Amino acid sequence: MSLLTPAAVGGPALAQERRLVTEIPGPRSRELAERRRGSVAGGVSTTMPVFAAAAGGGVVVDVDGNSLIDLGSGIAVTTVGNAAPRLVEAVSAQLAAFTHTCFMVTPYEGYVAVAERLNALTPGDHEKRTALFSSGAEAVENAIKIARAYTRKNAVVAFDHAYHGRTNLTMALTAKNQPYKSGFGPFAPEVYRAPLSYPYRDGLSGAAAAERAISAIEKQVGAENLAAIVIEPIQGEGGFIVPAEGFLPALVEWARANDVVFIADEVQSGIARTGAWYASDHEGIVPDLVTTAKGVAGGLPLSAVTGRAEIMDAAHAGGLGGTYGGNPLACAAALATLETIEQENLIERATAIGELVTGRLGALQQRDARVGEVRGRGAMIALELVDPATQEPDAALAKAVAGAAQSEGVIVLTCGTYGNVLRLLPPLSIPEELLAEGLDVLDRAFEVIK
Structure with a gap:
């Protein structure tokens, strides 16, 4: 090509x-x-x-x-690309109309339109809902809140080499000490770590690596206590590690069988970066929840949690949100970004x-x-x-x-x-x-x- x-x-x-x-x-x-x-x-x-x-x-x-x-x-x-033409035009028009009302006070169509687009683009054809935020860490943290509300369980499993953000909870999920965690504790509790599939270092097949991870989860945590597994389909800060074939599908299958929410952190790997809308598409997996940020709005701060309607709707009214979440300028930028990806x-x-x-x-x-x-x-x-x-x-x-x-x-x-x-x-x-x-x-x- x-x-x-x-x-x-x-x-x-x-x-x-x-x-x-x-x-x-x-x-x-x-x-x-x-x-x-x-x-x-x-x-x-x-x-x-x-x-x-x-x-x-x-x-x-x-x-x-x-x-x-x-x-x-x-x-x-x-x-x-920086200052892509469609994005500049769309944001300029929105800037002239209004810059902020707070969606939780006076909602606007742009937020709804972005939610509709992400519901359609994320893996799976099930009914979905989306909530918008400002940063990738904020999306990951809210995905865990949603999973806990849905399952009524508390524990969360992340993986070796993971990076999920710099807030207190996402620092707990992140594996790398320097520069992200050192001196900033104590961290949020009920976060556990499982071994990742790292083919270059461990030499394991996807099935063997998944068996190792699932064994660690069952021994350390127990499915009856586990609200969610959160994993990057391709790790970002951890080193662009691509798990061995079959690793992610095995984790998804185990999570479904044990009423555990599977969260795909696609903050870095999503929105066309890997040659698909989401890296999960390459693995043939359908996560319960997907987090999106970085490339979705072409440089304006926007993030999202998208997932199964019954899970997303588990949080009580007012339980999700934020003053700047889904800012109208960022929503205009996101719609223009998605259009640019498709049209070009x-x-x-x-x-x-x-x-x-x-x-x-x-x-x-x-x-x-x-x-x-x-x-x-x-x-x-x-x-x-x-x-x-x-x-x-x-x-x-x-x-x-x-x-x-x-x-x-x-x-x-x-x-x-x-x-x-x-x-x-x-x-x-x-x-x-x-x-x-x-x-x-x-x-x-x-x-x-x-």
């Missing part, structure tokens, strides 16, 4: 090129960094040392005029991007034994970097390669429990030649760092 041309996917009229006119960071970015140190809390860190001035298509332009290739999409948020065939484009990226990275893996595995789906691809002799995680190499690429004008993110994974999340509006150039820069970084 050939990639779409830049003209087909639209975007702001920014030159789609890597252009370095100063060192990285340039003088204006350094000036802003100094102001940042005096005004922004030290706990808020940044990946890139530059400050953005404009973005669109596959580039971010900084305040010094450098044009950077974007392989991060603001952590999978600007899936349709961006699900197919995500698949094509995945084929190009995995081909290039597979060739790199053949040349460089430090690339232990290339994995992912669609435009959600990662490289796990290791010591070739021991296969132990090499976080220092990941940091060095990402830094080298960033200094050459390519935005690359790291992740993984061990910090040894490079993740690529290009916007689906990135031109093919620009993506190829970004991969060229990444190739050279491996050649330079020995």
Whole structure:
């Protein structure tokens, strides 16, 4: 499948090129960094040392005029590209009409329309309901509230390497200590952890990995106490881990048989990112509840819980909500984002991007034994970097390669429990030649760092 041309996917009229006119960071970015140190809390860190001035298509332009290739999409948020034309038009129109009434006070059609669209797009053809919120963590937390209300049980199981957010409950669900949990406890109770299927590390089939996880759940918690299982169909911050085939369906089957709500956290993997509307679609599973955020509104804060009507309706009136949940500007952005994905065939484009990226990275893996595995789906691809002799995680190499690429004008993110994974999340509006150039820069970084 050939990639779409830049003209087909639209975007702001920014030159789609890597252009370095100063060192990285340039003088204006350094000036802003100094102001940042005096005004922004030290706990808020940044990946890139530059400050953005404009973005669109596959580039971010900084305040010094450098044009950077974007392989991060603001952590999978600007899936349709920054300031996509339909989104800008829709949000501008909504901005002129009204910016906020609070749906819980004076409701509006945009919220209902987004709920209808997500009810149709999430896996399964059963009757569904949706509630809108502002952040991914908020969606996950509310999904658990809903599951507890429905089952009248309290315990929740999350998995090794999981990332679910930074609120107190979602920190408890998250597996990684640094930087997310250290010093912030005590955490919410009745959260338990089960082993994930991690084919590169455990070598287990999906069936064997599921048997191991279910055994741990039954021994540690017991189905009679368990309200919900929450899992990312493809892990995000944990390292873009794709479970072995059959792992997720076995968990779903066990959950159904034991009156346990199965929650798919699709905050990072949903909304066309993997070459399907949701990563669950690749696995042939139908979750009871699905959380959506990041890419759904093209950069405006919006999240959702969507699921079986009888489960979603279990919470009492007034039990769900929030002042900004389903803000009208974000709803307008979401409807425009979903329309853009459909009208410009961006699900197919995500698949094509995945084929190009995995081909290039597979060739790199053949040349460089430090690339232990290339994995992912669609435009959600990662490289796990290791010591070739021991296969132990090499976080220092990941940091060095990402830094080298960033200094050459390519935005690359790291992740993984061990910090040894490079993740690529290009916007689906990135031109093919620009993506190829970004991969060229990444190739050279491996050649330079020995």
